[in-house]
Amino acid sequence: MQEMTTEEWSRKVKEGDRRAVAKLISAIERKEKIAREVLKLLYKPVGKTVTVGVTGSAGSGKSCLVSCLITAFRKRGKTVGVVAVDPSSPFTGGAFLADRLRMQAHGRDKGVYMRSMASRGYLGGIARGTVDVMRVIEAMGSDVVIVETVGTGQDEVEVARLVQTCIVVLTPNMGDDIQAMKAGIMEIAQVVVLNKSDMPGKEKALLDVEIALKMRSAPEDGWYVPIVLTVATEEKGIDKLLEQIEKHQSHLRKCVGLRKFAFRKAEKEGSVLVKDEIERIIFDHLKGTGLRRKYLDRIVDGEIDPYTAVEEVLSLFFKKSSKEG
């Protein structure tokens, strides 16, 4: 694939060539320069593509739900792309990616593209390149792009900025009403799913979430978060879930305006790209100079504090040091 020009590569992606898509995603994961060049050609502002995020704690049934959603969208004649993120080991860098296992039923469906991603140390519940991968899948012509996050706890909310409709998956044993009232993940839901709703404790959990949602101030965008009961392993409640996704989509498009969503997304993406690029420039520059090691040693030995060290390094690049910040 390396021999291809960026134009050829982007054309193949747009034609839905799965190998070209797969290789491009790998190049994105490896932060290869050529990937960015192809992405430039693939960029288009948000449009018809429906983007859905599925997040929730480990074992809450996200992958099973995504599999059900794929089936539901396919029944309506939509093509679907999925990015499923699982965590990388902070110790070995390895990862066990098993989201695909729950989506076996769609393995042979040419209208479905699935890709597993390891988080590779990126926090926030997704991987560094997830937004780029979504763009690639969108470019290959998928009507719907679903992002499944790693198992999340309370604060991994980044997916909310990437997708139009964010689904937070809870289970009956998730904790008491105090948990449901906390900030963070509960706040990013456009739809709350209470999965495994055939398990004991369902009524209590439902009540806790209902009350927590009602205690919030009126939503700025006018969307009141619905709760849907599902049993993903038995495909129960999926029609209702899809209905709520579609309701939110039309609310977003008619009442809020996609532009507002797109603006927020671009804002976030811009700051991430700038940060990454500055980091890359600085570390590339330090490479082979031994300066990085020297500073680290001095910090550890107490000769300099980390704040001054950072200011000194940055002053190599910027005339006004960060002191004035």
Next chain:
Amino acid sequence: MNKIKENKDRKIKVLVSKVGLDGHDRGAKVICSLLKEAGMEVIYLGMYQMPKDVIDAAIDEDVDVIGPSFLSGEHLVYTPIIVEEMKKAGLDDVLLVVGGVIPVEDISTLKKMGVDEVFTAGSLTAPIIQYIKENIRR
């Protein structure tokens, strides 16, 4: 190997799958765990997969290694199909490593078919990791 050293963002990706009517996945899970510990990204496809499922997943996930696992005695039935499908899909730069309960006399047959290496039950872990690291083709 050198390529991987060059780029810290380059991870070895391995697809592990049970193939055919075979519900014995303990060994495959052990291998997944082992490769994860060795710093690789392992995609586990689960049980009852057909060769076509494995190949399609390998293409979509852009893996470096395909690792089908057999206990049921179907390795001589499904492996040639996997090899054939890999050829059709142009996956000539992907390593094919078969594992499981494989009679010794079948190993050379599998290798003649186009399998790169075979690791049977009882294999030590270090050689498996070493083999993959030294032999991946891209």
